[in-house]
Amino acid sequence: MAYQATRNRRIFLLFLLPVIAVLFLTTIYPMLYAGWLSFRNYDLAKPFIPRIFVGWANYAEILSSGTFLHALITTLKLMAMTLSAQLVLGVGIALLVTQRLPGMGVARTLLLIPMMISPVIVGLVWLFLYFPELGYLNYFLSLVGLSGIGWITTTNWALWAIAIADIWQWTPFIMMGTAAALHSLSPEPYEAAMIDGNSRWDVFWRVTLPQLKPVLISLMFLRAIDAFKIYDIIFVLTKGGPGDSTEVLSMFIYRESFTFWRMGMGAAASFVSLAIITILVTFFFKSLNRDRSAVE
Amino acid sequence: MNKPSTRQAILIYLLLAVVLIVFLTPIYLVASSSVKPAPIMFQKPPAFFFTPTWEHYHVLFTERPFLKFIGNSLIVAFGSTAISLVFGSLAAYAISRIRHRRMNDFAFWILSLRMFPPITVVVPYYIIFKTAGLLDTPLALIIVYSTANIPLVVWLMKGFFDEVPSALEEAAMVDGYGIIETFWRVTLPLAAPGLAVSAVFCFIFSWNEFLFALMLTGSKAQTATVAVMSFWSSDAVQWGRIMAGSFIILIPGVVFVLTCQRWLVRGLTMGSVK
Numbered sequence: 374m375a376y377q378a379t380r381n382r383r384i385f386l387l388f389l390l391p392v393i394a395v396l397f398l399t400t401i402y403p404m405l406y407a408g409w410l411s412f413r414n415y416d417l418a419k420p421f422i423p424r425i426f427v428g429w430a431n432y433a434e435i436l437s438s439g440t441f442l443h444a445l446i447t448t449l450k451l452m453a454m455t456l457s458a459q460l461v462l463g464v465g466i467a468l469l470v471t472q473r474l475p476g477m478g479v480a481r482t483l484l485l486i487p488m489m490i491s492p493v494i495v496g497l498v499w500l501f502l503y504f505p506e507l508g509y510l511n512y513f514l515s516l517v518g519l520s521g522i523g524w525i526t527t528t529n530w531a532l533w534a535i536a537i538a539d540i541w542q543w544t545p546f547i548m549m550g551t552a553a554a555l556h557s558l559s560p561e562p563y564e565a566a567m568i569d570g571n572s573r574w575d576v577f578w579r580v581t582l583p584q585l586k587p588v589l590i591s592l593m594f595l596r597a598i599d600a601f602k603i604y605d606i607i608f609v610l611t612k613g614g615p616g617d618s619t620e621v622l623s624m625f626i627y628r629e630s631f632t633f634w635r636m637g638m639g640a641a642a643s644f645v646s647l648a649i650i651t652i653l654v655t656f657f658f659k660s661l662n663r664d665r666s667a668v669e
Numbered sequence: 670m671n672k673p674s675t676r677q678a679i680l681i682y683l684l685l686a687v688v689l690i691v692f693l694t695p696i697y698l699v700a701s702s703s704v705k706p707a708p709i710m711f712q713k714p715p716a717f718f719f720t721p722t723w724e725h726y727h728v729l730f731t732e733r734p735f736l737k738f739i740g741n742s743l744i745v746a747f748g749s750t751a752i753s754l755v756f757g758s759l760a761a762y763a764i765s766r767i768r769h770r771r772m773n774d775f776a777f778w779i780l781s782l783r784m785f786p787p788i789t790v791v792v793p794y795y796i797i798f799k800t801a802g803l804l805d806t807p808l809a810l811i812i813v814y815s816t817a818n819i820p821l822v823v824w825l826m827k828g829f830f831d832e833v834p835s836a837l838e839e840a841a842m843v844d845g846y847g848i849i850e851t852f853w854r855v856t857l858p859l860a861a862p863g864l865a866v867s868a869v870f871c872f873i874f875s876w877n878e879f880l881f882a883l884m885l886t887g888s889k890a891q892t893a894t895v896a897v898m899s900f901w902s903s904d905a906v907q908w909g910r911i912m913a914g915s916f917i918i919l920i921p922g923v924v925f926v927l928t929c930q931r932w933l934v935r936g937l938t939m940g941s942v943k
Binding site for chain 2: 643
């Protein structure tokens, strides 16, 4: 088709134009605006005070104050808690549901349901379970002889309460991706490993897991990105409390912007978060591209 | 892998039963609590057999305008799905067919837009829509959700377009079709499953979304997710109607899982796992 390539390319660019226009208006422009805002003292609660240019003051305040750093650390803590649990449980359940036994397909389908539920509904359901005095979770725990826990009312447990809701919703994601990958593995290495007389555990550890690695890395990356976004579940369960025990980055930005109405601070905090995520994303794509060119 | 022995099978089924109970109990609780009379809502042990009541649903649709909120959710979800599909699949086709070394970077740029935390753009969106007089209108949410959905459509559809054999397109061109005709009459019909999957994902995302809906709407354009959250109040806990609303909201997602679960992997991983 090379002879008509140039004419075609012009038409293809026409196909691209609407998306470029829309995405420019809805992402680049708001980001530029946020950038402008982050250098200003913009207090929505005091609309008559001019939005003066304050230089790097917002950034300086964020980076020097302990609260932002605390929110960043809480985000990373929550990420570590949810990702590690989802990885172990997700791979474990995937190994169960890929066994050649009747009924596995149905089980797999049913396990996918939590992912498609609105996070705010997930939050409400778990609030129902955690609810002080009334919730069913402590009752279920008492059935197996465990004492009740102040899930969302104590600083020790609130982050776990959020992590458990997230783990419940997204373990199926790792399960689903891993199960799909397990089905596409080639059987030869297994036959070889079995002939060599390795135990099941050895085979899993030395043959299965290395083959799953690329898929697992992709899945965990997507989860890591989502862990930075987490908002709805926390909004419903704890709103960042008690104290600041569950105040993650998104709650910090929300509070600065819509509780204290300090839009400039909120924008500056957004930008610092964006910078962190951009580094994460770039790093991942770089390594992805490197893997791909290594294969080619 | 070998077929498990009977003993192993029993162990597997036992473990699986535990897993299923853990993952399905919360969903069962939503369904059962939505028809449970208020006095036994938190009764322990939980009542499995009781006379279901429709009072919570009744309150939802008579005392509260929940139908209107569902209507808003539907308008926003269908609107943003349509826009995302049109714009997204056009761009995906171009990205799939243009051979240029920068094209990959462009595709990744689009993908990266989906990775930013929504909260970081809430402030600018809020101010921009306020200035434009679009706060509390479905249009504001349609715009925002389309922005979030277009990258997903682009990546999913790119994968589907890549799979359409180029011989078919070349044959169409030999028959005198232009690019646009080829796209419309040959390629797009072949990628129809992709369009269906993309549509469902866009719809579910918009239907489920909460943060932007909370920030950008008031009483007029409020969507169902925000409405359900608003039933929550610290003095009187209206769990019955919260659960009834929640159950209605989770229906589309559950139907989606039960009908087209084989596409879930591809959609949720943006085509990176097929």
